Amino acid sequence: MNYSDISVDGVTAQAFTLPTDSPEADGTMAWSATTIIAVHVTAGECVGLGYTYSDASVARLIEGSLKEKIIGSDPFSPERLWDELQTVVRNMGRAGIAANAISAVDTAVWDLKAKLLDLPLAVLLGARRDHIEIYGSGGFTTYSDQQLTEQLHDWVQRDGCRAVKIKVGREPDRDRHRLAVARQAIGDAALFMDANGALNVKEAIALGRMAREAYGVCWFEEPVSSDDPEGLALIRPHLPAPMELAAGEYIYDVDNARNLLSLRSVDVLQADVTRCGGITGLLRVADLADIFHIPFSAHCAPALHLHVLCAMRNLRHLEWFHDHVRIEQRLFDGAPIPKNGRIAPDFTRSGCGLAFRHADAAPFAVR
Numbered sequence: 463m464n465y466s467d468i469s470v471d472g473v474t475a476q477a478f479t480l481p482t483d484s485p486e487a488d489g490t491m492a493w494s495a496t497t498i499i500a501v502h503v504t505a506g507e508c509v510g511l512g513y514t515y516s517d518a519s520v521a522r523l524i525e526g527s528l529k530e531k532i533i534g535s536d537p538f539s540p541e542r543l544w545d546e547l548q549t550v551v552r553n554m555g556r557a558g559i560a561a562n563a564i565s566a567v568d569t570a571v572w573d574l575k576a577k578l579l580d581l582p583l584a585v586l587l588g589a590r591r592d593h594i595e596i597y598g599s600g601g602f603t604t605y606s607d608q609q610l611t612e613q614l615h616d617w618v619q620r621d622g623c624r625a626v627k628i629k630v631g632r633e634p635d636r637d638r639h640r641l642a643v644a645r646q647a648i649g650d651a652a653l654f655m656d657a658n659g660a661l662n663v664k665e666a667i668a669l670g671r672m673a674r675e676a677y678g679v680c681w682f683e684e685p686v687s688s689d690d691p692e693g694l695a696l697i698r699p700h701l702p703a704p705m706e707l708a709a710g711e712y713i714y715d716v717d718n719a720r721n722l723l724s725l726r727s728v729d730v731l732q733a734d735v736t737r738c739g740g741i742t743g744l745l746r747v748a749d750l751a752d753i754f755h756i757p758f759s760a761h762c763a764p765a766l767h768l769h770v771l772c773a774m775r776n777l778r779h780l781e782w783f784h785d786h787v788r789i790e791q792r793l794f795d796g797a798p799i800p801k802n803g804r805i806a807p808d809f810t811r812s813g814c815g816l817a818f819r820h821a822d823a824a825p826f827a828v829r
Contacts (some may be wrong), residue, residue: 465538468578470571472504475525475563477518477828480789484609486602489631489660497786497828498793499524500818501566503574505537510574510753511816513766515786516562518828523563527551537578540571544742557714560712560735561569568740569766573813580775583814587741587773592757594771596621596764597654600784601628603636604639607643613784614647622803623782625652627681630669631660637669641677653679659687663696670701673703683708683732688718694727706730711761712749713738719747722739723754730778734761741770765797769814780805793823 479497486493499520501512514520520651524532531550535543548569551560576583598617617623628644630637636657644653655673657666666685682701688691688709698707710732713719719738722728725825731751735744748753748758758776760767762783771777782800790797797818798805806814 468505469536470503470505470535470537473529475499475501475521477521478823478826480826485604487632488629489658496789498789499566502569503570505574508574508577508707510570510577511818512566512570512573514562514566517559517569520559520563523559524567528563537571537574540568540575541742543571543604544568561714561739565736565740568742569735572741577813579623580812582807582809582812583769584772587770589772591772593804594625594768595779595804596627596782596800597627597779598623599627599781603629603632610643611647614644618648618651621800622805627654627656630655631657641673645677645826654681655676655679656683657685659684661685663693666697667700670705674702674705680704681706681708688712691721691725691727695725708732708759713747716746716750719750723756730759731756732759732761735767735770736763744770748774762786765794765816768798768805772807793819795819
């Protein structure tokens with residue numbers, strides 16, 4: 463193969479909005495649908511796949527402002543394209559929509575590179591493990607006690623998850639009851655909770671202490687907004703051991719991660735490959751956490767995270783988020799299925815191991 467003769471010659475981006483299977487809410491917002499933006503980049507007959515969960519406008523940004531840099535780029539140098547795309551979005555703002563768009567493109571180019579080399583992406587990145595531990599995540603505040611019980615019980619008994627996470631903070635008076643229902647449903651499995659930034663510092667400390675003492679909760683995610691790293695740093699030393707404070711799902715670049723780490727705001731750093739700049743950005747964030755001797759946990763999009771996490775040194779686990787699992791298993795061939803609380807790559811498939819089912823997605827396309 464003459465690598466110098468190969469370049470990206472096509473890019474498409476399409477948004478699809480899928481309704482949830484029931485109303486969902488967390489501590490700060492409610493929703494009834496989720497939008498996924500699927501990106502395909504091509505080099506000849508080879509097609510790379512990436513995606514993000516965001517607003518449909520991401521697709522227009524990719525096929526508009528970003529396309530000129532993508533077409534003609536070197537698929538064997540995704541980091542170079544990543545740098546160039548950062549420059550393109552400088553004046554529109556790198557966070558949010560722009561970061562989501564670059565994340566989807568970056569994962570697609572990495573997938574393309576691995577396929578051109580006929581390698582599983584985990585092998586290309588330098589696999590350190592052949593499976594990833596997951597924890598069940600959902601437990602929305604809109605759920606009835608029965609819905610909550612059935613979801614958490616299935617994760618533990620059917621999928622073998624050793625930990626599950628529920629949402630808290632929307633109605634603080636109900637949190638104690640919902641935690642009790644969750645504990646009853648999962649037995650001795652680890653119980654996590656996520657406030658999605660709904661609380662203030664004093665409320666968070668009080669809830670953390672109660673949840674640990676009464677229900678053995680060992681993970682408290684985003685008790686206050688991750689935009690307030692000082693607030694997180696105030697809360698962290700007041701949470702009873704072994705409860706860990708986690709945040710980082712809204713990291714859009716490595717500087718967001720550095721702020722959380724330098725202020726000692728978290729016990730575990732999170733990030734999301736569909737938000738933080740794709741595989742290129744995720745590896746930078748995880749390496750920074752490793753420098754601070756902080757473990758890393760990936761947020762949502764489990765099918766897309768699987769291969770890159772196999773190459774990560776300081777990995778704790780991966781969030782098996784109800785919405786994204788449902789969408790990925792519906793729209794992608796090769797989406798992982800949990801066994802004994804773990805998911806594993808198919809090393810017989812090149813790239814990220816996923817293929818987009820266009821026909822299944824078509825009814826949900828955003829026109």
